[in-house]
């Protein structure tokens with residue numbers, strides 16, 4: 001039984017280079033929120049299915065300048081940092097963390113403050129067409145549960161981590177887990193609490209093992225978190241070789257690269273999503289591939305803190321798993337559209353190089369440019385594959401996570417591929433008319 005039928009033109013990613021497009025299709029969603037059937041205009045059943053849906057009041061008809069797209073998947077968000085999005089991005093990562101970010105995150109022991117920030121953040125993400133998010137919370141479980149409840153309230157699919165950080169040499173006394181043991185206990189309590197909430201509220205709420213990054217954790221904590229991930233078969237998130245500073249820190253402390261350290265402690269698995277990776281080399285890339293671990297590429301944030309451009313094209317060509325992240329608030333924008341645009345722009349700069357005093361032959365890295373289709377893949381299918389979720393594409397059997405986008409300035413008649421490119425470059429929050437998660441309307445503009 002269809003509980004809902006959407007009639008209109010849709011775009012969906014088929015592979016990293018290919019999109020699917022159909023005009024005036026019927027997207028039929030069953031009562032469990034799964035896409036049950038897609039009926040093309042020339043299908044003999046089209047008229048009958050449309051008529052039935054119309055009679056049942058379950059037909060939504062898109063206007064000729066509206067498009068159905070899959071909901072976007074944000075693989076890297078620091079939820080508490082929404083309160084400072086756009087602040088102090090001229091500082092290097094280490095200074096930004098110590099001067100702005102740790103003091104801010106320490107305020108989330110206040111649950112009223114947490115509620116104010118998280119209700120606005122979750123609403124903002126959904127309004128930007130994002131339907132699944134992998135979040136870092138804070139070290140405070142009660143506050144992390146406020147975030148989880150806000151996700152449930154809006155229906156947002158939330159992967160949420162209690163941040164673990166216990167290294168006295170790299171974290172301030174006012175914002176640190178008391179010990180590795182306490183951080184592990186608190187992580188385990190958080191896993192139980194999220195599982196309970198998920199069982200009660202339904203939707204998708206998943207606890208995530210979250211060592212902040214290698215510098216902020218002791219060996220005991222990293223090892224313990226690796227064991228917890230294995231014991232409960234959970235996703236893992238952290239940062240990996242985000243900047244020169246982080247990359248060199250791992251080399252000094254462990255005589256290894258960040259990726260190898262994470263692997264050594266059992267934190268690089270096929271359920272891992274590691275943010276940034278701007279400094280990873282070919283060996284690290286092979287290791288990610290071998291473990292089937294994903295990278296959350298955060299192109300806006302990388303401009304500020306990355307010290308280099310992530311080699312997206314190289315990773316995709318080697319078959320590595322890659323998705324997209326806003327990295328609020330290393331990235332100032334909650335919009336994955338802004339990040340898709342930036343991913344393409346940054347890749348072009350990697351290809352061309354940026355220092356005009358170097359001859360053009362030697363200035364950049366050949367074959368680095370990605371297309372808007374590649375970027376759309378990262379924000380949809382790539383993210384879903386990283387999280388092992390059946391969402392991110394408009395296909396039978398997938399979750400009905402959708403957005404309806406209104407195209408502006410349709411002044412020219414152009415071909416569907418060009419129209420798609422324009423749509424991804426031009427869309428912003430105001431153009432997103434409706435958002436559905438699991439077939440349920442969760443946002444209306």
Ligand SMILES: Nc1nc2[nH]cnc2c(=O)[nH]1
Pocket residue numbers: 078093097101212213239242301305327330
């Ligand atoms: N961008 C970013 N990198 C980090 N590395 C450790 N913590 C953080 C954080 O909050 N943001």
